[in-house]
Amino acid sequence: MKQIDILIIDDEIKFADMLSRRLSLRAITCRACYDGQSGIQWVKKNPGAAALILLDLKLPDMYGTQVLAHIKQIDPGIPVFIITGHGTREDEKECLALGAVEFIHKPVSIEKITTLLNHARGEVQ
């Protein structure tokens, strides 16, 4: 089982790719899934493999909160950050209730993500 740093679940392929590339440049390993199902499957196959998950809310096959619920079922300890362009207060509440660490609005700076990762790693350690 391959250890990675960040799992990105986002249907915006270009965004996810670009973010992955930028993180790679910073020696952060990434894995991008473009819909909810594949994200859940990946987590199922690789439990505990990702240091943190960046999850979009608006996905083609299911809503982000559902994905979050599934992931939390599989691996309750994994820190999930919601990164979305949409998202109402209700979504935010729901996500936080479901165990998301933070609700972040797009666009988000690369520094913010690296900081988050550092925190997650710190906590893991």
Next chain:
Amino acid sequence: MIGKPQILHKQEWLAFLFHRHDAHLASFHTFSNYRSIWIISIIILAVTSLSPLVMATLINQRLIRQSVDAELVLQTERVTSNAKRSVRFFLEERLNALRFIVNELPYYALIDNEHLAEILSNLKLGFGGFTDLSIIDADGSQVAYAGPFNLEGKNYKTQPWFTKSLQRDNFISEVFTGYRDVPHIIIAVRSMNALGRLFILRATLDTQRLMDTLLSYKTNVHTDIFLMNHTGLLQTPSKNYGKIFTPTRLDVPEFSTTTNVIMPENKSDHAFITGYSYIITEAVTTPFILLVNKEKSVVMGTWLNLGKTFNWIIGISCLVMMIIITLVSTFMVNKLYLADKTKAETMLRMEQSQQLACIGQLSAGIAHEINNPLALINETAGYLKDLYHFTEEEQNDEEVMENLDAILEAVSRCGTITSQLLGFVRQFDVQISRVDVEKLITGILRFHKKETEYKGIHVTTAISPDTPAIETDRGKLQQILLNLINNAFQAIEANGCLDITVSHLRPDNITIEIKDTGCGIPAENLKRIHEPFFSTKKEKMGTGLGLSITYGLVKKLQGNIRVESSEGVGTIFFVTLPVKMQKEESA
């Protein structure tokens, strides 16, 4: 919407008279011209309340005048009628006495001077008023005479009274002077002696007795009672027309056998009311007309004075009523105006908050849609920058780096805008908790500490010791204060002042005053500062959403915000918040 509460506090008396609709309020006002409403209401009230009064007064006066006139006519008629009866009786009595003499005594007894003198003295005793007696035969020569004047042997053939008295049984002359130069009246009876010759028994009456009779009917000095002949010549002295024999120049009234009263044509109170009556005895028509003149004004004096007093009372009451009507109308119209104004302002506020809500929804929608491409731009530009950075290629190409930085900065600004726009939607959600305002303010100020020191801004906080911890939404209050304090800091030049005051004047709310000595807000901008995207801040400084969000937040916390500002002096924001926020049903 700014500054409105201020205006409402100032409930100026007569505000409506000087009102000018604010252009933005005009469409919400129910009425446009309060001055004309005011005038119309005064007119309607005055007409409805005063006209019955005025009408009643006029009718009353007319009735009084009519009844006074009627009373006057009656009075005059009575006096005239009584006086007429007396005069008639006076003359008739004496005429009958003469008739009795000629019928009773034989002719020879009559022509005996001594006997005649005896008869005269008896007449004087019995009736009075007789001056002399004489017997005149049909030729006009005086046959016998008894009296104070030496008229024996006189011939009266040419005298008009003689001719007239010879033609009828009884005769009464006008007052005249004749041979003796003393006003007198002749009464004469015609008879026939034993020889079948006509003769006349003539008596002279002094007028004094007649005048006395008349004067006894003079009830007061304003009544003029006199006799005149059929040509208008005075037969007794008159108060108004002068001495005896003076022509009165009065129109001789139409002949009538009854007593009549003439009301003057002109309504002036100095006119005379005239009662007249022709003196007609059973035996003969006398040449006299009895006239009674009464001056209206004197007789009606009491009534007229009463009328005047009444008019004064009515006049003063009308004036008082007008004053009351004016005051009431003014008060009511002013109230109406103020109520309408409040309504207009409320409607404007409602419309504005609806607009805000609409804008909020719209902007949230836009923000959502923009965020994703924005994120992509951000990552792409970041990636390009990363490429240069990590591959150490063309690292020194400053132009490329600058442009990439510009893109990233623009993206970050857009991000700020979209997150603020989302804040619009967020502000509809409230979580109530107990908040210590002092701590909150201290916290925010600590956040600005560096800026304060750097700019040399003098910050003072004065928090009333009795300020309670309030129950409100901490996050929103924090954002409100942060926004306002941020604004203040941006407005304040170096060495300016920022005063934050918290007061607890009313038990159910607290007021936070944020006062800066900054550039101030021009009056024309004051109305617009809460409009979304309205900003006077130079490039990059602001999104124009701060105050409009603040406004929405304060409303959400069931509070009020109001601003006072003068350009160049500074600005004060007053935020009033309830001590205990009520939970909304819909929240």
